[in-house]
Amino acid sequence: MIRLNSSIKFYSSVGLLFVAVFTMTLSSFEKAPDKNGTLRIIFINTANGKPVILRDSLYVNAFGEQYSISKLKYYISNVLIPGSGQLPENDSYHLLNAAEANNNFELSLKEGAYNAIQFLLGVDSLRNCTGAQTGGLDPTNDMFWTWNSGYVMFKLEGTSSSSAADLQRIEHHIGGYKGDNIVAKLIHLNFPATQLLQIKEGGTTQLTIELNLDNYWKNAVEIKISETPLCMSTGILAKKMASNFPGLFSVKSIQSKP
Amino acid sequence: MLFSALKDDGYGAYAPDPLFLKIPPGWPKPATNIFAKNKLTEQGFQLGKKLFFDGRLSKDNETSCASCHQQFASFSTYDHDLSHGVHNSFSTRNAPALVNLAWMTSLHWDGGVNHIEVQPLAPITATNEMGEQLDSILIKLKKDTVYSRMFKAAFGDPQINSQRMLKALAQYTGSLVSSNSKYDKVKRGEASFNAYEQNGYEVFKARCTGCHKEPLFTDNSFRNNGFALNRFKDIGRQQITNNKKDSLKFKVPTLRNVQVSFPYMHDGHVFSLYQVMEHYRAGIIITQPTLDSSLKNRIPMTNKEKNDVVYFLYTLTDSSFLKDARFAPEQIVMRKYSN
Numbered sequence: 001m002i003r004l005n006s007s008i009k010f011y012s013s014v015g016l017l018f019v020a021v022f023t024m025t026l027s028s029f030e031k032a033p034d035k036n037g038t039l040r041i042i043f044i045n046t047a048n049g050k051p052v053i054l055r056d057s058l059y060v061n062a063f064g065e066q067y068s069i070s071k072l073k074y075y076i077s078n079v080l081i082p083g084s085g086q087l088p089e090n091d092s093y094h095l096l097n098a099a100e101a102n103n104n105f106e107l108s109l110k111e112g113a114y115n116a117i118q119f120l121l122g123v124d125s126l127r128n129c130t131g132a133q134t135g136g137l138d139p140t141n142d143m144f145w146t147w148n149s150g151y152v153m154f155k156l157e158g159t160s161s162s163s164a165a166d167l168q169r170i171e172h173h174i175g176g177y178k179g180d181n182i183v184a185k186l187i188h189l190n191f192p193a194t195q196l197l198q199i200k201e202g203g204t205t206q207l208t209i210e211l212n213l214d215n216y217w218k219n220a221v222e223i224k225i226s227e228t229p230l231c232m233s234t235g236i237l238a239k240k241m242a243s244n245f246p247g248l249f250s251v252k253s254i255q256s257k258p
Numbered sequence: 259m260l261f262s263a264l265k266d267d268g269y270g271a272y273a274p275d276p277l278f279l280k281i282p283p284g285w286p287k288p289a290t291n292i293f294a295k296n297k298l299t300e301q302g303f304q305l306g307k308k309l310f311f312d313g314r315l316s317k318d319n320e321t322s323c324a325s326c327h328q329q330f331a332s333f334s335t336y337d338h339d340l341s342h343g344v345h346n347s348f349s350t351r352n353a354p355a356l357v358n359l360a361w362m363t364s365l366h367w368d369g370g371v372n373h374i375e376v377q378p379l380a381p382i383t384a385t386n387e388m389g390e391q392l393d394s395i396l397i398k399l400k401k402d403t404v405y406s407r408m409f410k411a412a413f414g415d416p417q418i419n420s421q422r423m424l425k426a427l428a429q430y431t432g433s434l435v436s437s438n439s440k441y442d443k444v445k446r447g448e449a450s451f452n453a454y455e456q457n458g459y460e461v462f463k464a465r466c467t468g469c470h471k472e473p474l475f476t477d478n479s480f481r482n483n484g485f486a487l488n489r490f491k492d493i494g495r496q497q498i499t500n501n502k503k504d505s506l507k508f509k510v511p512t513l514r515n516v517q518v519s520f521p522y523m524h525d526g527h528v529f530s531l532y533q534v535m536e537h538y539r540a541g542i543i544i545t546q547p548t549l550d551s552s553l554k555n556r557i558p559m560t561n562k563e564k565n566d567v568v569y570f571l572y573t574l575t576d577s578s579f580l581k582d583a584r585f586a587p588e589q590i591v592m593r594k595y596s597n
Contacts, residue, residue, distance in 0.1 A: 131295060131375035132424035139379055140392045140420050146379040148498050149372040235500040 035111045035201035041079070042104040042206060043096050044252065045072055047213040052098055061217035065225045067160035067170060072098035073143060074154040074211075075136065076105075077127075078120040081197070084110055093123055095136035095143065106204075113196040117207065121245050122153035122184025128177040148234065150177050153184055154245070156216070163229035170225060174241055176234030183234075183242035189251050198256050208252040219247035269410040274299035279360060282437035284445060285473050288360040292374050292432050296425045301411040306430030308408065309423060311587040314398045315378075316388035318344045323381065323427075324587070326353045330580050332515030333357070333434060339526030347386035350490045352526030354511055355519040357436040357579070363478045367508045367524040370498045375428045392420050399423070434585060436514050437473075440573040445473070451573065458570030461563045465538075468552050469510045475574065480507040481550045484542030488525050505548050517575045531571055535564040 045052040047059040047069075055070050074096055080088035086109070094105045123137065128150045132139070143152045154174040163170055176183045189209070191197050199205055217223050220243045231237050277298045281287060296302075310327075313320040326341040326349070327333040333356035335341040340348040351367055365371035371380060381387040382395070399405045399418050406416040413422050443449035451459060462470075471477040480495040487493070487506065495504035508524045522528040528537065538557040542549070559567070579585075 129372040131292075131373040131428070132421045134419060134421040138420055139376070139424075140396070144376070144379065146376070146383050147366075148370040149376050233500070 036108045037111060037199040037201055038204040039081070039107045039109045039197070039199060040104055040204055040206045041107070041117075042208045043076070043211060044103070044208060045098050045211045045213065052213065054098055059213070061225065062214065063217065063222070063224050063226075065160055065162040065217075067158050067162070067225060069098070069156065069158040069213075071155055071157035073141075074121060075123050075143070075151065076119050076121065077123055079107060080118045081107075081109060081114050082116050082118060083114050084112065086110070088118075093127065093133075093136040095141055109199045111199050111201050113198050114191070115193070115196055116188060116190045117197070117209075117251075118186065118188045120184050121187055121248070122175075123151045123177070124184060125177040125182065127151075145173075145175060150175050150234070154242075156213075160225045160229070162225040164226065165229040169229060171230050171232060172228075172241065173232045174238045176238050178234075181234040181239060183238050183245075185242060185245040187246055187249050189249060191251060191254065195254055197254055200256065204257045206253075206255045206257065208254075210250050210252040211248050212250065213248075215247040216244055219244040267410065267416060269407045269416060272410065272414045274301045274412065274414075276300075277303060277433075279433065280435070282435070282442070282473075285437070286361070289363045289478065290360075292360050292428065296375065296428055298429055298433070299412060301408070302413075302426050302429040303433055305405075305408045305412045306426040306428065307585070307587065308405075309427050310430050315382060315390060315395050316344055317390045320344075321388050323378070326381075326387070327356055329582075329585055330518065331355070332436070332519045332580060334519040336518070337520065339521045339529075341387075343384070343387040344389040347389075349384075349387055350492065351524050352521065355515055356431055356434050357512055357514050358474055359434065360432050361474050361478075362476070364509070367511075368494050368498050369480060369509050374432055375424045377431070378424055378427050396420065396423070430585075434579075436576040436579040438578045439514065439576040441570075442473075442576070444573070451570075454566045454569040455573050457563070458566035458568070459573075461559065461567050462570050465557050465559070466567075469550070470513050475513040476510045478510070480504065480509055482506040482508075482546060482548045484537070484544070484546065484549055484553055484556075485523060485527075486543060488527065490525070492525065494524065503548060506546065507548060513571060514574050515576060515580065517572050518580065531568045532564070535559070535567060539564060 050057060052069055052072060054072070055068060058066050058068050060066050076094045076096060077092065078088040078090070079092070080086070089107065092105070096103050127133070127137070137151070143155065144150070145152060152173045152175045154172070156170065156172040158170045159168045160170050161168060165171070174183055197205060197207060221240055223241055223244065228237065228241070231241055277300055279288070279293060279298060309315065310323045313322045313325070315322060321342070321344050326335045328336050330336065335353040339352060340350065341353045343349055354367070359365070359374055365374065365377050366380070371377045379392075382390055382392065396418055405418060409418050409422060410416040412426055440449055444451055469477055469479065469481055482505070485506070493505050495507040496502065516531065520529060520531070522534055528534055539559050540556060542553050542556045544554060544556065
C-alpha cells in the first residue's frame with residue numbers, strides 16, 4: 001500500500017502540472033462548466049380523447065370501425081433538444097409499453113429555454129444490424145424479428161369486428177430498416193412560443209407527449225382495419241402505415257418543478 | 259472504487275485471455291469485423307462452446323445447437339436432409355455446414371440474418387427447432403453456478419443476460435475456421451494435386467468459381483441455380499426482400515468440407531456430389547425467369563470432367579478441423595441421432 005501511495009503521489013504531481021497547463025490553455029475559450037437540470041419525458045397514449053386502456057375500452061376510428069387494444073409498444077430513440085449543444089442521445093433506445101405504468105425516461109440537459117424536441121420513432125438502421133443488444137433493445141422484449149433480422153419499431157395488437165383475420169385480430173408489427181423499406185420516422189415537435197421548455201439547474205421539467213391513435217388510422221394515409229388487419233413484415237404496406245407516424249405525436253404539457 | 263474492484267464474489271479475479279481470429283495466408287479480410295464489439299477471449303469462447311452443446315437452450319432440454327450441427331459433418335446435420343427439432347418436428351431447411359462464418363456477409367439460406375450474434379435467436383425461438391423462449395433459458399442458466407462462474411470469467415461479473423449469451427455463442431461459432439484442407443496445403447506449396455484433382459480444379463475454376471469463389475468457395479451472393487420450387491414453397495431470398503426478382507435465389511454455400519456435409523442444397527434433396535454434378539450438367543430448369551444468367555446453357559461437362567470435379571471437391575475436406583478437440587465438448591453429450 002505504501003509503495004502504491006508514493007507512486008500515486010508521483011504521478012499525481014505530474015498529472016497536476018499537466019492539468020494546470022491544460023486548463024490554462026483551454027480556459028481562454030471555454031465557458032464555465034454546464035449547469036444541468038433534468039428533463040423527464042412522459043408518453044401518454046390516447047384514442048377518441050380517452051387514455052388507452054389495454055383490453056378494456058372500445059375505440060372507434062375515422063371509418064367507424066370499432067376496436068380494442070391488447071398491446072401497444074414502440075421505440076423512441078435519438079432524442080435531441082435543438083439549441084442545447086448536445087448531440088442526440090446515442091445509447092438510449094426507449095421501449096415504451098402501454099402495459100407498463102412508467103412510460104417515461106429522463107435526460108440531463110443544460111440550463112436554458114428551448115423551443116423544440118426531436119426524436120426518432122423507431123430504431124436507426126445502424127443499430128438494427130450491430131449484433132446482440134441489451135436494455136430496451138434486448139430481444140427478450142419481443143420486438144425483434146428473428147427470421148429477417150431487425151426491430152419491430154411499432155407494435156399494435158388488438159381485436160375488431162371489422163377484422164376478417166383469424167379471431168378478428170389486429171396485428172400490426174411495423175418494421176424495416178433497409179433502403180426502400182425504412183419505416184423509422186424523425187418526429188419534430190415545436191413548443192408554443194408562450195411556453196418554452198425551461199430547464200433550471202438541479203430542477204426537473206416534465207414534458208408530456210401525447211400519442212393520439214386516431215391519427216394512426218387516418219392522417220397522411222388511410223388505414224382501414226377491414227382492409228389491413230395484419231401487417232407483419234417489412235415492405236410496401238409497412239412503409240405506407242409508417243407515413244402516419246409523424247402525425248401521431250403532439251405536446252400535451254410542460255411543467256417545471258423546482 | 260478500489261473496494262468494489264476488490265470485493266470478492268467467490269469466483270476469483272477477472273483475467274480474460276485475449277484471442278485473435280487468425281486470417282489464413284492468402285485469404286481476404288473477414289467481410290465484417292464480427293469481434294469488434296465482442297472481444298474474443300478464451301473464456302468467452304469456452305462459454306460459447308458450453309452453450310452450443312447445452313440442450314437447456316431448447317424446450318425439451320435435449321435439442322442443443324450441436325444436435326443439428328455436428329462437428330464430424332462440418333457442423334451440418336450428418337446424413338439428414340432436414341434436422342430434428344423439439345417434439346418430433348422437422349426443420350424445413352437443411353442445416354448448413356458452419357465454417358468461416360466471419361467471412362459471410364449474411365446468414366441463413368435466404369440471408370435473413372444480418373449478424374452472427376443475433377443468429378441463435380432464430381433456431382432458439384422456432385417451434386420446429388429449439389422451441390424455447392429466451393426468458394426461460396436465462397432462468398435455467400441462472401440456476402447453474404457453473405454458468406455464473408463462466409459468465410464472470412468471460413464478461414467480468416456473473417450477470418447472465420441474453421446479450422452475453424449471444425455474444426459468447428458468436429465467439430464459438432465465429433471461431434470455426436477451416437483452412438487446412440489438401441486444397442489449402444497445395445496453395446501453400448505443402449502438397450500437390452494428383453492428375454484427377456488437378457483436372458477437376460481446372461474445370462472448377464472455369465465453370466464454378468463465378469459463384470463458389472476461392473478461397474471461401476462462396477461469393478456471398480444469392481442465386482437461382484435451377485431447382486424447382488419445393489414442397490414447402492420455399493421462395494428463398496424473395497421472402498426477405500419481397501422482390502419477385504429474388505424468387506428461388508439462395509445464398510451460394512461454401513463448399514469447404516462438402517464431402518461430409520451431405521445431403522445438399524437448401525432443402526437437402528440432393529444426396530450425393532455426383533447428383534449435384536448431374537444437376538449442373540443436365541438438370542437445371544432453364545425456363546425459370548430468375549435462373550442465373552451464367553447457367554442458361556447449363557454446364558456442359560464430360561463424365562470424366564464431372565468425376566474429376568468431385569475428386570477436387572474432396573480436397574476441400576479438412577480432417578484436422580473435423581476432429582479439432584478445441585471445438586469438441588468437454589463432456590460426452592447426448593446424441594439425438596443414431597448414426
